[in-house]
Amino acid sequence: MTKRFAFIDMGTNTFHLLITELDEKGQLRDLVKTKLPVRLGQGGISNGAIAPEAYERALKTLKDFRRQIDEYGVETVRAMATSMVRNASNGEDFVKDVFKETDIQVEVIGGEREAELIYYGVRAAGVLDEKTAMIMDIGGGSVEFILCNKQEIFWKRSFEIGAQRLMDQFFKQDPIAPESIEAEKLYLQQKLQPLTEAVARYKPTVLVGSSGTFDTLCDIDALSKGDTSRQQSIPPASVLPIEDFYKIYQDLLRKNHEERLAIPGMLEMRVDMIVLASIAVDFVLQQYNLQEIRVSSYALKEGVLYQML
Known part of the structure; x- marks a missing residue:
C-alpha cells in the first residue's frame, strides 16, 4: 500500500x-x-x-x-x-x-522545536559523522544553530537574526558598505553570546549549512567550475571548500544587485539576502575557527518526514 x-x-x-x-x-x-x-x-x-x-x-x-x-x-x-x-x-x-x-x-x-527538526533533516542527508558539527540554518526570520554529531544533539538554539531582519537593519547601500559589514558582525557577536559559550564547551570543527543560502552558494561554486550536475538534481549532501566560499563571498560584497543577479547559479529570491547571510557565515567560520563547510539540502520539512516515519 x-x-x-x-x-x-x-x-x-x-x-x-x-x-x-x-x-x-x-x-x-x-x-x-x-x-x-x-x-x-x-x-x-x-x-x-x-x-x-x-x-x-x-x-x-x-x-x-x-x-x-x-x-x-x-x-x-x-x-x-x-x-x-x-x-x-x-x-x-x-x-x-x-x-x-x-x-x-x-x-x-517554536525555535527549539524548529532546531530539533532541522537536525533530523540534516542527519537524514548523511552529512554528519563522529565529528562535532555546528549546523547553521539561515532563515529569513531566524537562524538555528545546533551543536551535534550523527548520534545526538549537544546543544540547540534559535536566534531571531534571520537574513530579512539583518537586511532591514544593515543593508543601507548596494554594494554593502564596509562599516555595515562591521556593524553586522558586531551585532552577531552580541546576539550569539550563548552560542559562543556552547562552542567553548563542545568545540565543533565542522560547519554544516542547511539548505537555503548554502544550496545557492554550492550552485554558484559548481557552475564556476563548469559543473552543471546540480542543475538536474541537488544531492542531499555536498561539500563547499572554504576557499571557494571566500572567493564567492568577496565577489558578493563587491557587486551590486544587478551584478549579483548575473552570477551563474544565483536565484533572484536570494540576490540581496545572500549578502547578509554570507557575512553571517564568514563571522561564524572566523569566530569559531571552523575547518570545513558541508551542506545539507535537507532541512525542516525532511526532518518532519523522517521523524514521522
Missing part, C-alpha cells in the same frame, strides 16, 4: 512544498518539490506584523499548494510556520484564515 505525504514549510522568505510517496518496500519517492519566494516577512518583519501584500501572497500560494495536494490524492498534510508567524501580532489571524480558505491546519512551531 503506497502512502502519500505533503509537507509545507512556511518560512519568512520562502514557502516549500514537498509531496512524497512511500511505497510497499518503504522506499521514498518525491513527487513534488517546490520553493517559492513568498517573502512573508517583507514590509512587516521589523514592526512585528505580516504586511497586507505578504498576507495575500501567502494565501494565494497556499491555495495553489492545496490544489497540488488534492491532485496527488495526499492523505497526510503537515504545515509548519516558523519565525515570522510565531512573532507576528496578526499570526493567529493568519493561521485561522489559512484554515478557512485552504483547509490546511498550520502548526506554529
